[in-house]
Amino acid sequence: MQRKIRFAKTLSTVGHPLILGNIYVIGMSFHKMETTPAIWVSGLTLILVTVPIIWHNLRKMKNGKYSNFDVSDHDQRKSFYPFAIALFVLLSVLFYFLPIPESVTYQTLNFLLMLVLMAGINISLKASLHAGIAFYIALSLTQIHVILGLILFLLAIAISWSRKVSGRHSMAELIVGGSVGVIFGTISLFIL
Numbered sequence: 001m002q003r004k005i006r007f008a009k010t011l012s013t014v015g016h017p018l019i020l021g022n023i024y025v026i027g028m029s030f031h032k033m034e035t036t037p038a039i040w041v042s043g044l045t046l047i048l049v050t051v052p053i054i055w056h057n058l059r060k061m062k063n064g065k066y067s068n069f070d071v072s073d074h075d076q077r078k079s080f081y082p083f084a085i086a087l088f089v090l091l092s093v094l095f096y097f098l099p100i101p102e103s104v105t106y107q108t109l110n111f112l113l114m115l116v117l118m119a120g121i122n123i124s125l126k127a128s129l130h131a132g133i134a135f136y137i138a139l140s141l142t143q144i145h146v147i148l149g150l151i152l153f154l155l156a157i158a159i160s161w162s163r164k165v166s167g168r169h170s171m172a173e174l175i176v177g178g179s180v181g182v183i184f185g186t187i188s189l190f191i192l
Helices: 002-014 017-032 035-062 077-097 102-121 129-141 146-165 171-188
Strands: none
Touching: 002 017, 002 146, 017 035, 017 129, 035 077, 077 102, 102 129, 102 171, 129 146, 129 171, 146 171
């Protein structure tokens, strides 16, 4: 049983939205764009989203306002979402004005809308961001390679399992989070 929980926690860490999300952004950027815009998109995402979220969550944990880095407490997430949404609004505005493909701005807006919906859902249910983002990425990757998308889809299921086993989410929270990820991941396929 201990081994199962350790494995689930490791898988949950590997599938953390900040890790999986950055791998996705960097990979997609360099796959779909020339080097200079790919560096801009990847760099700005790391500097304006990832680093501030890491700093924010660690600071809140140090102050005792967050019980863990994942912000797994339903009430604590209420202060996380506005912060994350503001970062993605800033990123979207910058992408709009930079010489990068319009599709990047639209993809960022699509992801932003997913975050806004997840924040709205969080009023009554703590939908899983791990599951939502993993399924979003899995579906989005099918536009590059179907097999890669299917592998990531299986990983998304495994990440969801890990969140249940580690006691971070209920089945309802995983189903809702995963479903939101599937919906917005499907929308991402139509943004060229």
